[in-house]
Amino acid sequence: MSGFTLHGYFRSSASFRVRIALNLKGVAYDQAPVHLVRDGGEQLQAAFRALNPDALVPALTCDDGSVLTQSLAIIEYLEERYPTPALLPGLAADRAFVRAAALQIACEIHPLDNLRVLKYLKQELGASEAQKDAWYSHWIHLGFASLEARLASDSRVGSFVFGDAPTLADICLVPQVWNARRFAIPLSDYPTIVRIADHAMQHDAFAAADPARQPDAST
Amino acid sequence: MSGFTLHGYFRSSASFRVRIALNLKGVAYDQAPVHLVRDGGEQLQAAFRALNPDALVPALTCDDGSVLTQSLAIIEYLEERYPTPALLPGLAADRAFVRAAALQIACEIHPLDNLRVLKYLKQELGASEAQKDAWYSHWIHLGFASLEARLASDSRVGSFVFGDAPTLADICLVPQVWNARRFAIPLSDYPTIVRIADHAMQHDAFAAADPARQPDAST
Numbered sequence: 303m304s305g306f307t308l309h310g311y312f313r314s315s316a317s318f319r320v321r322i323a324l325n326l327k328g329v330a331y332d333q334a335p336v337h338l339v340r341d342g343g344e345q346l347q348a349a350f351r352a353l354n355p356d357a358l359v360p361a362l363t364c365d366d367g368s369v370l371t372q373s374l375a376i377i378e379y380l381e382e383r384y385p386t387p388a389l390l391p392g393l394a395a396d397r398a399f400v401r402a403a404a405l406q407i408a409c410e411i412h413p414l415d416n417l418r419v420l421k422y423l424k425q426e427l428g429a430s431e432a433q434k435d436a437w438y439s440h441w442i443h444l445g446f447a448s449l450e451a452r453l454a455s456d457s458r459v460g461s462f463v464f465g466d467a468p469t470l471a472d473i474c475l476v477p478q479v480w481n482a483r484r485f486a487i488p489l490s491d492y493p494t495i496v497r498i499a500d501h502a503m504q505h506d507a508f509a510a511a512d513p514a515r516q517p518d519a520s521t
Numbered sequence: 522m523s524g525f526t527l528h529g530y531f532r533s534s535a536s537f538r539v540r541i542a543l544n545l546k547g548v549a550y551d552q553a554p555v556h557l558v559r560d561g562g563e564q565l566q567a568a569f570r571a572l573n574p575d576a577l578v579p580a581l582t583c584d585d586g587s588v589l590t591q592s593l594a595i596i597e598y599l600e601e602r603y604p605t606p607a608l609l610p611g612l613a614a615d616r617a618f619v620r621a622a623a624l625q626i627a628c629e630i631h632p633l634d635n636l637r638v639l640k641y642l643k644q645e646l647g648a649s650e651a652q653k654d655a656w657y658s659h660w661i662h663l664g665f666a667s668l669e670a671r672l673a674s675d676s677r678v679g680s681f682v683f684g685d686a687p688t689l690a691d692i693c694l695v696p697q698v699w700n701a702r703r704f705a706i707p708l709s710d711y712p713t714i715v716r717i718a719d720h721a722m723q724h725d726a727f728a729a730a731d732p733a734r735q736p737d738a739s740t
Contacts, residue, residue: 355670356625368614372628375620382613394601395587401594405627406575409591413632422659427646440641451574 305365335518524584554737
């Protein structure tokens with residue numbers, strides 16, 4: 303027992319983010335998979351709701367028994383408890399740049415392409431498969447276009463979003479690119495985003511967090 | 522000239538958040554209103570895109586000429602530059618609690634009820650007014666129900682979300698409640714949320730950030 307248990311799902315972007323952060327910090331953790339599809343979604347059942355009333359993954363059970371939720375709050379917590387290696391730069395203005403890139407994904411793209419949103423589109427609004435795919439693709443393209451514009455023009459960008467070491471921004475970027483590829487979204491208009499994501503996946507901490515390598519991975 | 526200029530819109534929740542934070546920190550700022558509806562949306566025009574390629578408000582122009590985006594990144598920046606009064610508690614676990622409550626609104630509710638999302642529902646998916654209203658209401662109720670469960674059961678909650686002083690969580694909560702009321706969403710199932718939001722609005726920093734009191738306010 304490491305003291306930390308991640309309640310997540312292999313394909314969940316937000317779980318993927320927390321796995322990367324834990325790996326970067328070198329913090330050992332157990333995994334308690336929550337299957338988002340099987341049996342109508344294990345996250346909606348009483349056992350998981352007792353842990354997290356939001357019925358969302360990930361949740362992180364800590365060594366002191368507390369339960370943390372919301373991936374970005376969990377990662378900021380890890381950053382404060384385990385400052386090295388830093389996942390945010392030293393200067394406030396640079397930290398704001400990194401956090402803004404992370405939030406641009408976490409607030410502007412990911413919430414719209416969440417499983418429960420896609421379900422609502424189909425079940426409540428009667429959207430067709432094609433309309434659901436167009437919706438998914440629309441928010442990825444809108445978000446990636448502006449993020450690409452930002453990254454392509456900012457001198458702070460290096461092999462990672464900020465310089466040559468991974469930060470919170472890469473932690474959010476990589477799962478979003480992984481997701482876009484899963485749905486076969488063409489990414490040729492976003493060369494900076496793709497270059498950074500591919501470079502990051504060569505890093506052990508990112509590679510070990512790959513959905514395909516998790517204990518609950520399936521097709 | 523204060524050195525800070527907030528490019529926002531009176532009714533935008535994310536702009537409202539940043540106004541509250543600036544007021545709480547006692548940081549003077551000018552306002553440069555960006556009308557989100559007039560002329561098809563000033564945020565979509567070249568002048569604003571040059572400032573923020575995301576075409577989203579708010580953006581904060583700083584005293585050093587840099588442009589910050591994403592409301593939560595801006596508020597964390599203000600917190601780092603002007604630590605007093607603190608908008609986050611001292612302990613990492615408590616900071617995670619406050620950030621999670623903030624993100625539950627900023628990631629799970631607000632992005633789905635954004636202007637551009639409601640537009641997409643109508644224009645691309647042919648949603649009726651009633652379907653659009655049901656969508657809006659659905660994400661408010663889903664998010665508020667779990668947030669209420671969390672706040673009603675956590676001993677850290679006081680007259681504000683964390684104890685008896687405002688934090689980042691209240692800064693996100695108040696605009697979301699304001700928005701829900703604007704659309705006449707019944708809030709009787711969320712007594713803790715309503716109690717905190719009403720208490721916060723008695724605080725000068727929150728009251729001065731009220732959309733109705735901004736220079737660009739209109740009906």
